[in-house]
Amino acid sequence: MATQAAPASGVRNGAGPEWGGFEENIQGGGSAVIDMENMDDTSGSSFEDMGELHQRLREEEVDADAAAAEEEDGEFLGMKGFKGQLSRQVADQMWQAGKRQASKAFSLYANIDILRPYFDVEPAQVRSRLLESMIPIKMVNFPQKVAGELYGPLMLVFTLVAILLHGMKTSDTIIREGTLMGTAIGTCFGYWLGVSSFIYFLAYLCNAQITMLQMLALLGYGLFGHCIVLFITYNIHLHALFYLFWLLLGGLSTLRMVAVLVSRTVGPTQRLLLCGTLAALHMLFLLYLHFAYHKVVEGILDTLEGPNIPPMQRVPRDIPAVLPAAKLPVAVVNATAKAIAVTLQSH
Amino acid sequence: MAEAEDSPGEQEATSSKPLFAGLSDVSISQDIPIEGEITIPSGTRAQECDSSTLNESIRRTIMRDLKAVGRKFMHVLYPRKSNTLLRDWDLWGPLILCVSLALMLQKSSVEGKRDGGSPEFAEVFVIIWFGAVTITLNSKLLGGNISFFQSLCVLGYCVLPLNIAMLICRLLLLAGQGPINFMIRLFVVLVMFAWSVIASTAFLADCQPPNRKALAVYPVFLFYFVVSWMILTFTP
Known part of the structure; x- marks a missing residue:
């Protein structure tokens, strides 16, 4: 990498139109070469240094671009200059491609490492958190603890997707599986991420002490009640049973979230706004999933397909x-x- | 590529050997056996690869690969403690299984296509690969020491029992539908589903920290559950 960039900078210096700017050019080029060499030393050491390295390289690239822009203003473009530019362009392109590849691989690797602490749980912890998500604690004066963990919420969302698919299939729906699968995933993840960020935004406005991660974990575990209710009522079609479960299980999980939010907010208006929004959204989502979901999809399909009535009916x-x-x-x-x-x- | 590059290197080594052999003999005598130990295995390996890939007929090459895939199928059907499936992974078997499952889940009649209800080819494909990637990422995040493609390979191969279930279901559906028929299909799918989960956990659970096996197994269970449920609700 350094060997490609170094001759390019050298040629650039040589083809400089004005010798007055020679010193500056030399300095710029020289510093670039030195930095490149430093980079070459570190690149062999370990993969962990890539982030720092990447940043340094980006700064350097900006420098080099600025220098190149300065230089292209010159009127003299001889054969040598042309060749230099060509080789520099090729080198730049190769460098860019390589860098893109490396940074992509690095970001993937880094992302997994960044996310790993949030998945650091034991089965017993997950079990107790699932149970706790149904038990509201009436402790308002002191902020309640919320575990920042993503394994449980993520698995609950995937479970909800599977349950929704099951419900859609068993209901008398015109089933267009491709659409339904996408819709189920979109609905569940959309609700989880969308409502979490919305409530987080509200919490920011209302001055509640909660982080985005805690919000995601809280709402994710709140979906446990939804999963149970929907799984039972998709299989046993009794409206009275659904309303009972809706009030009991859905209400318990909502109360739990509301209690946590209340303990972390100060001021009655803020509390009312935040908890009212969350409770309404959470309870209505369960109603929506049970009743209107497949009908909405059916309606969309009907409008998409248009008049598709068989002639002999x-x-x-x-x-x-x-x-x-x-x-x-x-x-x-x-x-x-x-x-x-x-x-x-x-x- | 690597094998092709190996062979000229080896030739060079053999041609340059008489040049330096005498020299090493003269200077340091106890270095000879070490040098021999290092060069000979790599040379024989390269030769073996050369002869097996370049000189043999295409048919034999394909048969060899197919045999490897078939051996892994047997490993899935008799899940026992062995890491052949993990050590030399390939994605041919998963591809074959995934395509055949998607083809079998396809509805044949025009009416079926109009009504929807059948999972389409692309969708089965996407579910299997997306699900496998999700499970793999999850196991990586939980701290498993298994490589990405090894996990994909195992999860893909363990769809085999469900493929068999699908085949049986299609045969049973030829006889017509009914409650007894449905009960038989339910039984078959449940057994094959359990088989898939047990086989995949036999391979994957060892790669997880011992206290987190349940956490890694749950998404596997969910994945095969969705696939087997798709098979159970399939009607031609």
């Missing part, structure tokens, strides 16, 4: 009510006929 017609006294039975017959037709068409 038997539509049950109403039996004319001849006598006013026979209206009630006729209505019943019509309803049954329609129901039969619907079941037949769906098969």
Whole structure:
């Protein structure tokens, strides 16, 4: 790398149009070469130095670009200068490509290392946190502890995705799997990330003491109640049961989050605003997932597909009510006929 | 590439050997066996690779690779303590399994395509690879000492029991649908699902810290659950 850049800078110096600027050029080029050499020394040492190195290289590159821009103003462009420019361009391109590759690999490697502390949990800890997410603690005066951990929330979101898929399949939906899979993932992750950042923003406005990581963990563990409720009610279709679970389990997990937020906020107005928003969003999300979800998707599909009615379709017609006294039975017959037709068409 | 580059280097070494052999004999006599130890194994390995890849027929090369894939299939079907699946990983087997599963999950009739309901080819493909990558990243984050592609390889190969379940389900669906048929399919899919999870954890759990095995196994369980559930709800 250094060998490519060094001749380029040398040629640049040699092709400098004005010898008055020679000293500056030499200095600029010289410093660049020295830095490159330093870099070459460190590059062999270890991979951990890459970040620092990367930063230094970027500064250097800015310097070099500035020098190049200065120089291109010169009127003299002889063959030598042209060749120099060409070789420099090629070297620059190669350097850029290599650097991009290295920085990409480095950022991936670094990201995994950065995220690792948030996944540092034991199974017992996860179990107790899952249980605690359903137990609100009435402690308002002292800020309650929130564990900054992402394993549990992430797994809960993936579980919720799987449960949603299951619910969509078993419900009488026109199932367009590709759309549904994407929608399920989008909904769950969108809710988790979107509401967390929104509440974090509100918390910032309301001067609550909570970090983004804590917010993500809090809301993520709050989804445990949702998972249980949806898993049960997608399999047992009873509205009363759903409302009971919605109030009980959903309410408990919401209360737990509200209690934590209350203990970390000062002032009644702020508390009301923050906790009201969070509670409303969390409870309504569960309602939304249970009732409206597949219907919304169905509606979207219908509008996307447009008029897609098969040409030969038997539509049950109403039996004319001849006598006013026979209206009630006729209505019943019509309803049954329609129901039969619907079941037949769906098969 | 590497093998092709090895062979000229080796030739050079052999041609230059008479030049320096006498010299080393003269100067330091006890260095000879060490030198021999170092050069001979690499030379024989390069020769072996040369002969196996360049001189043999294409058919034999393909058969050798297929045999390797088949041996790994057997490892999945009889999960026992062995790290062949981990040591020489390949992605051919997972690719074959993934494509065949996606093809079998495809609906054949025009009506089925219009109604939707069948997972499409690309989707099965995406679920399997995306899920495998997610599980791998998760195990890396939990502190597992397994490489990225090793984990992908194991997870891909362990779809094999589910492929078998899919095959059986398709055969059963030829006989027509009904509650008894569904119960049989449910049983088959459950057994194969358990098989997949047990096989993959047998390979993957050793690479995790002992106290975190449950955390690493849970996403694996979820992944195979979604795939097997897709198989169970499939109707042609």
